[in-house]
Amino acid sequence: MDDLLRYPAIDPTNFDLIVIGTGLPESVIAAAASSAGKTVLHLDPNPFYGSHFSSLSLTDLADLLQSHSSPSPSPSPAYNVHDDLVVLDLVSRPLYSSVEISNFSPEVLEQHSRKFNVDVAGPRVFFCADKSIDLVLKSGASQYLEFKSIDASFVGDGKGAFLSVPDTRSAIFKDTSLGLTEKNRLMRFFKRVQGHLAGEEDARIPEEDLESPFVDFLEKMGLPPRIKSSILYAIAMVNYDQEGVCKDVLETKDGIDRLALYNASVGRFQNALGAMIYPIYGQGELPQAFCRRAAVKGCLYVLRMSVAALLAEKDSGCYKGVRLASGQDITSNKLVMDPSFTVLLPPSSSPSHSVQESLRLLTLGDDRGKVARGICVTGSSLKPDISNLLLVYPPRSLFPEQVMAIRVLQIGSSLAVCPSGLFVLYISALCSDIEEGKKLLHLAMDALFRLPVSGNPENDATVQNETAEGGSVAQSENAEAVKPTILWSALYIQDLTTGQVGSINSAPMPDGNLNYSDTLEATVKLFHEIYPNEEFFPETSSAENSDDDNGLSLET
Known part of the structure; x- marks a missing residue:
């Protein structure tokens, strides 16, 4: 006072x-x-x-x-x-509950604690073509922000495999996990959607299909389960399981709009590899x-x-x-x-x-309701050659009763959120109560990470992997198969208001x-x-409020 x-x-x-x-x-x-x-x-x-x-x-x-x-x-x-x-x-x-903070490597992190810029409300990204970017440009806030691209998106299968999201024509052709039949069906689907959005008469989706559940339309298009899952949860970003009794059914017309946003986001900015970007710091x-x-x-x-x-x-x-x-x-x-x-x-x-x-x-x-959030600091990447990535665990991928999608965003030191050689990973899932939220977080962490074996993470093989940031330490022979080791974590349940x-x-x-x-x-x-x-935010002719794409600073 x-x-x-x-x-x-x-x-x-x-x-x-x-x-x-x-x-x-x-x-x-x-x-x-x-x-x-x-x-x-x-x-x-x-x-x-x-x-x-x-x-x-x-x-x-x-x-x-x-x-x-x-x-x-x-x-x-x-x-x-x-x-x-x-x-x-x-x-x-109180708007947070069941806060669990664990420091498995105090000797490593204590000296670097102030070098972190950790998001309270992660995971969070910007789609390059959504209204939030338009607002940043229109308001003039863009002159105080810099962004970098999220380099890749994956869907986790719960067994340790990360499957690439087939979100562009080139990604479909390069995906060796897809068979020729799957690629052809997926290409036909995207062509149909693009034709519908362009107003082509022969590609127009009937009104009864537009008002039906999106998952039914994907089934009607002959898409296999893995492709349906990628489209629903990693492109349309649906939260709840769309099979069976669903709390929040996504209709086809809304699913098409989300696909259109994703598609428009890819390539909007020259230096962005995919559809999503993240602010530096x-x-x-x-x-x-x-x-x-x-x-x-x-x-x-x-x-x-x-x-x-x-x-x-x-x-x-x-x-x-x-x-x-x-x-x-x-x-x-x-x-x-x-x-x-x-x-x-x-x-x-x-x-x-x-x-x-x-x-x-x-x-x-x-x-x-509530959202379960987790923040983890690791000494190596989920993918040895990628720093900034998004991973989605669809419903039922980690356990049969899982009805919510779980999202994981990994950010490296190139975005100035952590010291060089470390990574920050954000995990989130909607939940109906605290116990469900904690279960979702812990199962995702069990699938992704492991704890230090010796209590000295500097000597752990996963921490010594060469990082995607260009670290010089020795890389283990089987980096792809080794889970990153958790150095620090914070788990909490946030109320939604x-x-x-x-x-x-x-x-x-x-x-x-x-x-x-x-x-x-x-x-x-x-x-x-x-x-x-x-x-x-009234329109202005001032150069300081430039509303074109050049008003956004996007680093390579």
């Missing part, structure tokens, strides 16, 4: 919008509102940008997960009235880029500043402002909060009925998807709810 009291008072004391937390949705809204000419105050209790979308050192990641995995001490609910305003305490709620660069755009447009930033309470009108319960931990009151017309925060309700006998009803809406849960819209708005948590499409769609919707008459 003494440090907070030494903060200079914020001036002015009234803003059009106050944003609490610098997660991606909050940062995009701050930048969009600033671009629309609104006065914005952006606060964050953390000393870093990004909140649940940040990229952190191993130590800071562990601290974040632990701090958000248990309820913070809450003051007793009060009903304080001052100058016709109700003072409502703001408290944090980690996903946490994305919210920082939007914060920089907001600052250029006049947004005021204050880190390490907590908000102690919200201010509401005594009679109506309508939001009026915030009380900072420093004691200063700041007013605004609108508020957007990090999903970690919620309002502590006062005793039911204190405020009027209308105030109680207004406050009750602020504390309603909007949980939409979709955010809330009202006089006080709450941003969504990171979802369970591989890309940002749904998160950004929800963010755009939230912005229009707040400012229905404002354009979301």
